[in-house]
Amino acid sequence: MENFKEIENKWRKFWEEHPGLYQADNNSKKNKKYILVEFPYPSGSGLHVGHAFSFTGGDVYARFKRMQGENVLFPMGWDAFGLPTENYAIKMKRKPQDVTKENTDMFRKQMKDLAFSFDWSREVNTTDPHYYKWTQWIFIQLFNKGLAYKKEMPINWCPSCKIGLANEEVVDGKCERCGSEVSRRNISQWVVKITEYADKLIEGLEETNFIEKVKQAQINWIGKSEGAKIKFKVKSSSSSRDVARYVSTDYLEVFTTRPDTLFGATFMVIAPEHQLVSQLLETHHDASLQKNIETYIKQSKKKSDLERTELSKDKTGVFSGLYAINPVNNKEIPIWISDFVLASYGTGAIMSVPAHDERDEEFAKKFGLEMIKVYDEKSNKVINSDFLNGLNKEEAIKKVIKWLSEKGIGERTASYHLRDWIFSRQHYWGEPIPMINCPKCGWVPVAESDLPIVLPEVEVYEPTDDGKSPLSKIESFVKTKCPKCGGKAERETDTMPNWAGSDWYFLRYIDPDNDTVLASQELMKYWCPVDVYVGGDEHNVLHLLYSRFIYKFLWDLGVVPKEQPEPYYKRLSHGVILGPDNQRMSKSKGNVIVPEVVADKYGVDVVRMYMMFMGPFDSTMAWNENTLMGVKRFLDRFEQFIKLQINQVGSETAKNREVKVILNKTIKNITDMNEQFKYNTAIAQMMEALNKLTDLRLSMVDEDIKTLIKLLAPFAPYTAEELYFMVETHDRAYLHEYASVHIAEWPKADSQYLIEDKIIVAIAINGKVRDQLEINFAKQNDKDEIVERAKGQEKIKKWINGKVIVKEIYIEGKMINFVIKD
């Protein structure tokens, strides 16, 4: 449309004046459909193509479902806490609150321009005290259930951001945000026991309809391994009489997935952080050993995570001077210290079976340690293992665990890669953790009636060099009374991580203004679960897992409806749009496409429709302006066609059935494809229909013209609205009498028009198509006649003359295959 800006303004205003169009109804008898797109972080640079693409995908579906008569909840909000805003505020010496307000205003406007049909009456903002009151409330519940605890622990410290990072935020030993190398630092942190929910998070996936990729990613991340814990007695030297003289620990416990190889365990390895090591360092038993150990520990502490993994090929280690006793054969085996064993996994100690484990083998070779084979390579049966000999792996595991349990020195157990979730951030722009430290009572949660604990305004937002949150400098905030004993106490000054606010936002949309509960049970019962959750692959693990964890925790509390154990039914990943150069868009490459700019040039509908036409919704695609021009051409031709039709009304011709057949096929296909988010082919159907209808040169009745416009409406809301208005009113009615196309009823395919009178049957010889045959639809099940006619075809005669027809296969209405032989 040449005057697209005028039209966009007109209808934007109209929609603004009719907010009810897109509002979800809490008291509807219609089917509900909760369609969620990941809410954005409102950065200063505005809505980017990725947002526009993902939201358009959700919007098309929401519009489609609304027209199908469903009660659609399609909300939007802001995940607005976070470092970029804080950093920007520091740099510009402004309040993060003000910056956030500006950014969200900008985002909202851009979204409205792009015609996203969000229900703005339900907008949420994670930085709003009315919102984060409940984020804090959830934390208190975690604390009360023993799932949040304070712990002095080595954390990943980013020296540039001056912030502690969760394991998930460290990529290749570097800070996910700024790329600086991460070091380790001991800080007292709030930690949330997500590991308690590891099994539930795996099992719960069965309740969902996530794509396999997402399920697998989550399962991998949790990383459950089944095996056994085994206790080994510790001795200080091979000559000493029994227990260790230099350590207070009697037993060394290990986790192994292969207890069946216990007879092959020839040494033990413990992590440098293992408590046995600190015990050793405190006592001074053997001067030279002592020194070796100290040197080794020092070296490994200096290594960052990056080095520890990069240098993984080369094993290092030091002998501890201690021995363990293998419980199955009472053999004394040496205990080594090495940083290839991780303190944070299992028990921080392993039994080494160098004959059957690559890493153990490497270590044994380097330090000249013994290797014993316990499996016969040919038969895969246990050898050299006394009572396990001759068994296969499964039998041996079962038997040895039974043996160990009876002796009380071992048991079946599972171990997980998933770690507890470090929940403290030493920054300003986050939710204050609602805890108070009392010298008498310890950590006490803020009284729920005192929530929210509002972020106080501070002069300086910079994190302090000692790593403490800027809040720690505000005396009026820090000094408080213990809610339990009333004595003097201090507030926690750390804030929560970004994930905290986004864990449960989808629940708040359901009941955004509720001040007594986070959302009413009744409304949650109606709206939960989210039917479709559209988001990026980068959130398939962390956000989705945290969010599922918090939901499951709330479920255990009885806060969310019992009927719904999982928050999201279906998860869809949207694809990634690359720059025209096939590279990831970035300012430095100068290949950034700004949706606003393109929309300004060609119109919003062109941009929306092009993005949906580029390729499958979940794939990676490069921006291509030529293809975009193709879409523009289509929309122009569509408009011309409709206008022509409007002017021709009244001159209907008799061959109308052809129009109906095209239209109804298109209805059926587009409906099916929209349902599956196959927008690229849905749009292709639309194009095909327009091509065919244009060729027919027939005039159509109003009803059919409207059908065509309705099919377009989810993709091109402005164009559709303008054209629908023209057909509906022939420009005579006033705008206020007009009801939007976006709440018009979605067309249903009429099966009588899905049938074509004549169908083409392919004729194949030995599976290769050689000819075609046109038959009447009604006669398609008359195999004999069709086969006879096929044999009569000139081309076919050439192939079958002088040959023996071995078989005649007829697939009704599709093809005939003659199998011939010489």
Add this chain to the structure above:
RNA sequence: GCCGCUGUGGUGAAAUUGGUAUACACGCAAGACUUAAAAUCUUGUGCUCUCAAAAAGCGUGUGGGUUCGACCCCCGCCAGCGGCACCA
């Protein structure tokens, strides 16, 4: 190393899930309109052979298999993408 995914024209991609491979679009070529260009319209467009057409052959990364028939199912290989990774 483990897990998941992908491989189809010059390009982005379709294929009703075992039944006419390449829909739709881009690009390209020729033509129309124009003084000219852009825009628009028409026609053609998998490859080989042919001035052209017909006919034929080849053709969904690759080698096999199952089947009347395979982009689709099975086995092996190659290439690429994504996630996890010294996890015992």
